[in-house]
Amino acid sequence: MKILYFAWMREHTGCSTEEIRLPENVTTISELAVYLRGRSAGHDTALRNLKTVRVAINRKYANLESPITDSDEIAFFPPVTGG
Amino acid sequence: MQKILISEADFEIRAEYDALKKTGVGAVVMFAGIVRDTAKDPQLIAMTLEHYPGMTEQEIENIILQAEARWPLQGVRVIHRVGRLLPQENIVFVGTASAHRAAAFESAAFIMDYLKTNAPFWKKEESKTGSAWVDARQADETALHKWRLHK
Numbered sequence: 001m002k003i004l005y006f007a008w009m010r011e012h013t014g015c016s017t018e019e020i021r022l023p024e025n026v027t028t029i030s031e032l033a034v035y036l037r038g039r040s041a042g043h044d045t046a047l048r049n050l051k052t053v054r055v056a057i058n059r060k061y062a063n064l065e066s067p068i069t070d071s072d073e074i075a076f077f078p079p080v081t082g083g
Numbered sequence: 084m085q086k087i088l089i090s091e092a093d094f095e096i097r098a099e100y101d102a103l104k105k106t107g108v109g110a111v112v113m114f115a116g117i118v119r120d121t122a123k124d125p126q127l128i129a130m131t132l133e134h135y136p137g138m139t140e141q142e143i144e145n146i147i148l149q150a151e152a153r154w155p156l157q158g159v160r161v162i163h164r165v166g167r168l169l170p171q172e173n174i175v176f177v178g179t180a181s182a183h184r185a186a187a188f189e190s191a192a193f194i195m196d197y198l199k200t201n202a203p204f205w206k207k208e209e210s211k212t213g214s215a216w217v218d219a220r221q222a223d224e225t226a227l228h229k230w231r232l233h234k
Contacts, residue, residue, distance in 0.1 A: 056203070061201075
């Protein structure tokens with residue numbers, strides 16, 4: 001699956017996008033975040049406080065309990081600040 | 084003309100006005116968001132805007148569809164710039180055209196309010212003291228309440 005990070009989350013993880021294989025026991029966004037935190041110290045920092053983070057599945061807003069599959073594109077990003 | 088444009092390039096207000104006017108209606112409302120001036124903030128050097136290509140267009144499309152369902156609109160145009168922008172440069176443009184001025188005014192405000200809270204853009208401010216990501220404002224979230232109350 002494809003994972004994307006934006007803004008300060010991207011700066012912490014050190015990558016804007018990465019491909020991973022979804023472990024079988026990871027079925028929701030919050031479980032995925034826990035799994036991704038183990039990838040690096042930067043990932044751990046970026047995904048530590050999910051209350052301040054927005055998430056999208058296949059380019060649509062989702063929440064921490066949303067179910068995911070290995071073919072999904074998941075994006076993690078801070079609250080938006082355009083306009 | 085396509086309704087949505089995400090671009091590094093600047094936009095031309097006059098050309099946008101002329102295109103909206105071509106719809107033949109009696110009212111055009113236009114909003115422009117601009118990087119604040121260094122006279123107001125002497126520390127500011129630039130702003131860099133990042134976005135989520137694909138999702139950005141989809142979210143703005145959703146907002147426009149909601150506006151069109153609520154008001155009788157003959158034309159809508161949303162332009163958002165990305166990349167590095169200097170003080171006083173244009174950031175965002177929203178234009179609406181309708182036979183009724185209230186519809187044009189209200190729908191332009193509605194589109195801007197939802198764009199600010201839903202469209203995946205992020206601003207990083209570069210100043211003389213360093214650079215920092217802009218925090219989301221609660222006031223922007225609060226601005227949505229009026230649209231939910233008056234359906």
